[in-house]
Amino acid sequence: MAKETVFAKIVSGEIPVQILAETERLIAFPDMSPQAPVHILVIPKSTAYENVTELAAAEPETLAEMIQVAQQLADEHAGGEYRLIFNTGAGVGQTVFHVHAHVLAGNLEESSLI
Numbered sequence: 001m002a003k004e005t006v007f008a009k010i011v012s013g014e015i016p017v018q019i020l021a022e023t024e025r026l027i028a029f030p031d032m033s034p035q036a037p038v039h040i041l042v043i044p045k046s047t048a049y050e051n052v053t054e055l056a057a058a059e060p061e062t063l064a065e066m067i068q069v070a071q072q073l074a075d076e077h078a079g080g081e082y083r084l085i086f087n088t089g090a091g092v093g094q095t096v097f098h099v100h101a102h103v104l105a106g107n108l109e110e111s112s113l114i
């Protein structure tokens, strides 16, 4: 079970962000510290899941929708090609324990997420 995180405050509107996509189950917004020309986060509105493994087990349809939205965002912002990253665990760089997909596109040479 995820604890209260900064992303819960984004979902609730307590922390304002530029919403790039929204459905009943998820939202997408720009990463505040972009590691690529296009760097968008896609997150479920549910605060119940710390990582993609938990989400896949409990709500596979939400995970599928996150991937569909990632493609739509890449189509809109980056000509359709993108990289999707789910950091899972502090040891590999996960800092926010509310599952999120990093959608990266453009020139990724300088990205610290690779």
Ligand code: 5GP
Pocket: 006, 015, 017, 029, 030, 031, 032, 033, 034, 041, 086, 087, 093, 094, 095, 096, 097
């Ligand atoms: P992680 O390292 O957990 O995979 O990625 C967390 C990401 O969330 C980081 O890339 C970080 O820049 C982003 N982030 C953290 N807090 C905020 C915030 O308040 N607003 C936005 N837009 N991004 C955030």
